[in-house]
Amino acid sequence: MPLTLNNIATQGKHGSAMMPIIQGVGRAAIEISAVLRGAVFRGALGQAGGENVQGEQQQLLDVLSDEIFLDEMRSTGFVCAVGSEEQEELLVIDEYSHADYLVLVDPLDGSSNLDVDGPVGTIFSIVKRKTANTERPHVSDTLQSGREVIAAGYVLYGPSTMLVCSVGEGVDGYTFNPATARFELSHGDMRIPASGGYYSVNESNADQWLDGMGAKLEHLKSETGLGMRYVGAMVADMHRTILKGGVFLYPADSKNKTGKLRLLYEAIPMGFIMEQAGGKAMSSGIEVLDIQPEALHQRVPVYLGAGKIVDTLLG
Numbered sequence: 001m002p003l004t005l006n007n008i009a010t011q012g013k014h015g016s017a018m019m020p021i022i023q024g025v026g027r028a029a030i031e032i033s034a035v036l037r038g039a040v041f042r043g044a045l046g047q048a049g050g051e052n053v054q055g056e057q058q059q060l061l062d063v064l065s066d067e068i069f070l071d072e073m074r075s076t077g078f079v080c081a082v083g084s085e086e087q088e089e090l091l092v093i094d095e096y097s098h099a100d101y102l103v104l105v106d107p108l109d110g111s112s113n114l115d116v117d118g119p120v121g122t123i124f125s126i127v128k129r130k131t132a133n134t135e136r137p138h139v140s141d142t143l144q145s146g147r148e149v150i151a152a153g154y155v156l157y158g159p160s161t162m163l164v165c166s167v168g169e170g171v172d173g174y175t176f177n178p179a180t181a182r183f184e185l186s187h188g189d190m191r192i193p194a195s196g197g198y199y200s201v202n203e204s205n206a207d208q209w210l211d212g213m214g215a216k217l218e219h220l221k222s223e224t225g226l227g228m229r230y231v232g233a234m235v236a237d238m239h240r241t242i243l244k245g246g247v248f249l250y251p252a253d254s255k256n257k258t259g260k261l262r263l264l265y266e267a268i269p270m271g272f273i274m275e276q277a278g279g280k281a282m283s284s285g286i287e288v289l290d291i292q293p294e295a296l297h298q299r300v301p302v303y304l305g306a307g308k309i310v311d312t313l314l315g
């Protein structure tokens, strides 16, 4: 019998507590992937007509994915609140406001790929509340550094649907098997290769990058001869970076002076996974996981990849 998501219960100090929540992520992923596959037939592609708190146009599928994810977190009974890239405020699950865990989520990452049938993903992390469970969970419960994250992961909606996660003891990838309707362990103990692979960045922004990043990337290219790949969906770009090696970066630029990617929904969970896969996760002069978050929707520059390659890039 292949191992399924139940395998998480056997891992680390927190595996058994995390397993039902990650099972909930798995159910959300199955529903979201079904919605994505049928979207064109239901007229569900395109803009929802609103903006999220970041001032970005929400797509209908962003909104639907957010609803599905929240619903599945509620159904676990172990989640007291969810912080979502698509919601301005922390969403408290009233029925379970006494529960111990909060989940942070980017329900549909890379949604600009939807119009071209390109890959998209879901990114999540799980923290334990700081407030007493007799109190209502508070936004301060979400402002925990990556060193306090208990579990994190992502779902990649590509040719297959894969759930990649870590409870702090390495990284495992589970692929959804339509024949058994389960996520089955397909990529045990994922480790980033120490050398080779690709650099992955939106290089059209190079002349606007801050911190001398243009020259630094040129130096990396001449030192390593790395090839280049860029999907424009962080989950897909990170997944390839972990499996094939190299570095994924989104530096600060003159438009996004503190970077584009969100600390709590993108940088910390992906930084956690990258470190657990044996790689390095840097922001500007600090490891991503050491950053103390100050706001729910804070943005930071990110440099995630194999240790030596990140060091060569950042100098």
Ligand code: AHM
Binding pocket: 056, 085, 106, 108, 109, 110, 111, 112, 202, 232, 233, 234, 235, 237, 250, 260
């Ligand atoms: P989203 O969460 O609103 O989809 O935005 C995040 C995405 C990442 O998936 C991706 O790495 C990045 O934005 C791409 O940005 P750009 O189009 O500027 O290269």
Ligand code: MG
Binding pocket: 085, 106, 108, 109, 110, 234, 266
């Ligand atoms: Mg995103």
